Amino acid sequence: MTLLDATALRAVIPEVVGILVRRGADFASAEDAVQCAVLRALDPSRRETVLDIRAWLVTVAWRAFLDQVRSDAARTAREKQLARVPEPGPVPRRDDTLALYFLCAHPLLTSTSAITLTLRAVAGLTTRQIAEAFLVPEATMAQRISRSKQRLVGIPLDEPGDLSRVLRVLYLLFNEGYSGQIDLVAEAIRLTQQLAELTDEPEVHGLLALMILHHARGPARVIDGLLVPLAQQDRSLWDRDAITEGVDILQGALARDRLGQYQAQAAIAALHADAPTVAETDWQQIVEWYDELLAIGDSPIVRLGRALAIGEADGPRAGLVALATVDSRVPRYYAALAYLHEGVGDLDAAATEYEEAARRATTTLEQQHLLRQAYRISRGRGIDRAGQGLWN
Amino acid sequence: MAKYLMLKYYRGGRPAVNSVPMHQLTPEEWSAHVLYMQDMAARLIASGELVSSEGLSMEGSWVRFDGEGRPPVVDGPFAETKDLIAGWMLVEVHSYERALDLASELSAAPWASGSPLGEWLELREVMSAPPVDLG
Numbered sequence: 001m002t003l004l005d006a007t008a009l010r011a012v013i014p015e016v017v018g019i020l021v022r023r024g025a026d027f028a029s030a031e032d033a034v035q036c037a038v039l040r041a042l043d044p045s046r047r048e049t050v051l052d053i054r055a056w057l058v059t060v061a062w063r064a065f066l067d068q069v070r071s072d073a074a075r076t077a078r079e080k081q082l083a084r085v086p087e088p089g090p091v092p093r094r095d096d097t098l099a100l101y102f103l104c105a106h107p108l109l110t111s112t113s114a115i116t117l118t119l120r121a122v123a124g125l126t127t128r129q130i131a132e133a134f135l136v137p138e139a140t141m142a143q144r145i146s147r148s149k150q151r152l153v154g155i156p157l158d159e160p161g162d163l164s165r166v167l168r169v170l171y172l173l174f175n176e177g178y179s180g181q182i183d184l185v186a187e188a189i190r191l192t193q194q195l196a197e198l199t200d201e202p203e204v205h206g207l208l209a210l211m212i213l214h215h216a217r218g219p220a221r222v223i224d225g226l227l228v229p230l231a232q233q234d235r236s237l238w239d240r241d242a243i244t245e246g247v248d249i250l251q252g253a254l255a256r257d258r259l260g261q262y263q264a265q266a267a268i269a270a271l272h273a274d275a276p277t278v279a280e281t282d283w284q285q286i287v288e289w290y291d292e293l294l295a296i297g298d299s300p301i302v303r304l305g306r307a308l309a310i311g312e313a314d315g316p317r318a319g320l321v322a323l324a325t326v327d328s329r330v331p332r333y334y335a336a337l338a339y340l341h342e343g344v345g346d347l348d349a350a351a352t353e354y355e356e357a358a359r360r361a362t363t364t365l366e367q368q369h370l371l372r373q374a375y376r377i378s379r380g381r382g383i384d385r386a387g388q389g390l391w392n
Numbered sequence: 393m394a395k396y397l398m399l400k401y402y403r404g405g406r407p408a409v410n411s412v413p414m415h416q417l418t419p420e421e422w423s424a425h426v427l428y429m430q431d432m433a434a435r436l437i438a439s440g441e442l443v444s445s446e447g448l449s450m451e452g453s454w455v456r457f458d459g460e461g462r463p464p465v466v467d468g469p470f471a472e473t474k475d476l477i478a479g480w481m482l483v484e485v486h487s488y489e490r491a492l493d494l495a496s497e498l499s500a501a502p503w504a505s506g507s508p509l510g511e512w513l514e515l516r517e518v519m520s521a522p523p524v525d526l527g
Contacts, residue, residue: 110486112393135395136443136484144440364519 013124018096028149033065102161113148202253206263209250213269216242283313300330316343395518396491404475409510447479
């Protein structure tokens, strides 16, 4: 007998939703029914023990689905539903979970809807947990979820999906990183790990490596509420085991010889993670990986990263030349410009640009970091004024 | 998705198009104004965009820390004489343009004679948690 616990339950949720859909439930009702069963399972007053969690969840969710159908006023619709129930038999488990990833990343959904639905249907989080993670009321989140599911009415679970969309959803989820009761970064890694078990596609493994490598540096990134740039991070705080794991996964993916953007980004992250100090970083190779990224898809964000890498590999003057081809509206453009100007000794420009970068920052952490840079440079030059208006 | 705060002012903001003072509104006009905002909030819950919507009383106090173990220093209560925030609506939307549309809709709440108030709303984007520095 096993006590129903959240972790074990969540591992089987996508599969169970898939099973209900195969038995004839539509996706929205199947997902609702499974949520209903999960809420019952997690009810502390019940503390149910079961022989097989998956079988239990299928049974309880299917009953919840039938109750829902029975209470439906449209009697004929209900009979049609029930008539479609296939004979009991073995269910292809892995395919169903993968199909659910695809459905939740369907092109009809916005990326926000896709993230939300993935968290509910694939990760098995409750509406309340998702609402808390995104800092919105539960009622608002419930409406978002039901609208998303409404958009998918009539889409069969078997429709061939686009893996790159799934990866983008997981990548965006990883980037949400809100701190709340639910760690979205950990969720993104778990979901990508599960996806990597379902497919050999090297980009899935590339994305998983990228997430693990970034997450490994997390403890050094913010100290005492202050952002610590890569160059100044205490590298002994990096999670060495995670870095080894990330590098192994990446090497496995690269060996397949089908490069993609996530593998290239992971390669850059791995080069940072491998370097004992910032000075010993192989910047030349990082520039080469940025060239690969540009060849895969040109974007101002990639160009910005490349310009900074060139600034380290060939000096800040070369970095400024590379930055000249970047659209100034890209996030962190002014921070990069300030950093490179400081590198060539143009401190007046650097101080002004750090302040401009702070004005454009979208997070308080970055804003404070950039204001401190502006202040540091101005103070060094005897001008004790930078950022005063924003500090006070 | 980004969160935007729409700030309404009792006074201190820029003058509204329909400049009849609040105390001159009939109960029906006031009720129409409030119902419009409640209805808008209900629609924003249904569209999955509302984070919060609240009104603030006109009287407030200033409070500050006055040293460990000492009671807080309180000044007031009094009605602020300069800028006076009346309330807010906090929404989470897909684009800045959508936030502009919503602010415009909120500003159009009916006022005297049932014509739109046309008040100026302060629209501010909420800062978010730090994104992961990829790349």
